[in-house]
Amino acid sequence: xxxxxxxxxxxxxxxxxxxxxxxxxxxxxxxxxxxxxxxxxxxxxxxxxxxxxxxxxxxxxxxxxxxxxxxxxxxxxxxxxxxxxxxxxxxxxxxxxxxxxxxxxxxxxxxxxxxxxxxxxxxxxxxxxxxxxxxxxxxxxxxxxxxxxxxxxxxxxxxxxxxxxxxxxxxxxxxxxxxxxxxxxxxxxxxxxxxxxxxxxxxxxxxxxxxxxxxxxxxxxxxxxxxxxxxxxxxxxxxxxxxxxxxxxxxxxxxxxxxxxxxxxxxxxxxxxxxxxxxxxxxxxxxxxxxxxxxxxxxxxxxxxxxxxxxxxx
Numbered sequence: 001x002x003x004x005x006x007x008x009x010x011x012x013x014x015x016x017x018x019x020x021x022x023x024x025x026x027x028x029x030x031x032x033x034x035x036x037x038x039x040x041x042x043x044x045x046x047x048x049x050x051x052x053x054x055x056x057x058x059x060x061x062x063x064x065x066x067x068x069x070x071x072x073x074x075x076x077x078x079x080x081x082x083x084x085x086x087x088x089x090x091x092x093x094x095x096x097x098x099x100x101x102x103x104x105x106x107x108x109x110x111x112x113x114x115x116x117x118x119x120x121x122x123x124x125x126x127x128x129x130x131x132x133x134x135x136x137x138x139x140x141x142x143x144x145x146x147x148x149x150x151x152x153x154x155x156x157x158x159x160x161x162x163x164x165x166x167x168x169x170x171x172x173x174x175x176x177x178x179x180x181x182x183x184x185x186x187x188x189x190x191x192x193x194x195x196x197x198x199x200x201x202x203x204x205x206x207x208x209x210x211x212x213x214x215x216x217x218x219x220x221x222x223x224x225x226x227x228x229x230x231x232x233x234x235x236x237x238x239x240x241x242x243x244x245x246x247x248x249x250x251x252x253x254x255x256x257x258x259x260x261x262x263x264x265x266x267x268x269x270x271x272x273x274x275x276x277x278x279x280x281x282x283x284x285x286x287x288x289x290x291x292x293x294x295x296x297x298x299x300x301x302x303x304x305x306x307x308x309x310x311x312x313x314x
């Protein structure tokens with residue numbers, strides 16, 4: 001393995017047989033004037049992903065270090081293992097179903113970060129590939145209107161695709177905080193950890209492709225699952241960061257609850273509604289939710305019951 005890599009490329013993969021070769025090749029095509037290492041966590045795929053990774057390791061043993069687990073450990077544990085093993089000054093992340101399209105991607109980000117110490121990391125524009133049954137893709141570009149992104153910018157939205165990120169290693173943490181290990185999200189909490197130590201710079205160039213397909217962990221998730229995952233993340237962040245930062249996540253978690261409760265009312269899912277309503281401690285949002293129910297169904301008794309549940313929990 002490379003002894004003194006400047007950049008560690010961290011990749012996690014599971015059942016990416018159709019995409020993993022293209023992802024690794026997009027790393028190997030990078031033109032750089034520094035050393036790199038490629039750390040690949042292969043999480044006991046049930047397809048041929050491991051065999052493909054092993055072939056690349058055989059061809060590039062000095063660059064690629066595999067993590068071949070004996071049993072499936074899950075996405076977050078895999079993610080943590082790989083990023084904590086990184087030796088580079090900088091870490092770039094690429095999941096096994098995405099790819100980089102610009103051969104100078106790594107060089108551009110390193111060059112910028114080397115001369116701009118006030119930035120903890122940088123990210124760039126991406127193409128979003130929508131996969132169809134015939135494996136064709138439709139590019140969708142997003143545009144940003146500024147170059148500097150702060151902690152506050154990420155509170156309500158994750159602006160940085162994981163595959164676009166490069167950040168300074170061992171600045172925000174030596175070990176990924178235990179409180180985030182049980183979450184289903186890895187990149188968004190990582191951004192908050194980084195952004196608590198500096199800002200991100202946005203390169204308004206398309207240098208990678210994010211793939212949306214039927215088996216993707218995040219892009220294929222239901223809206224309810226997405227909201228629950230974000231809620232759990234906000235709870236963890238609220239408990240991790242001190243006040244007054246924690247107060248921001250307190251309100252955000254209730255905003256997500258508000259959306260969940262609305263969806264349960266509209267689908268008449270009483271069981272899930274009962275489970276979640278007791279978590280709504282924010283009086284302002286609860287009042288807004290009660291108004292929504294009243295206007296939607298014009299049923300005062302439902303509002304009264306909601307208020308009673310809230311009152312009994314305090």
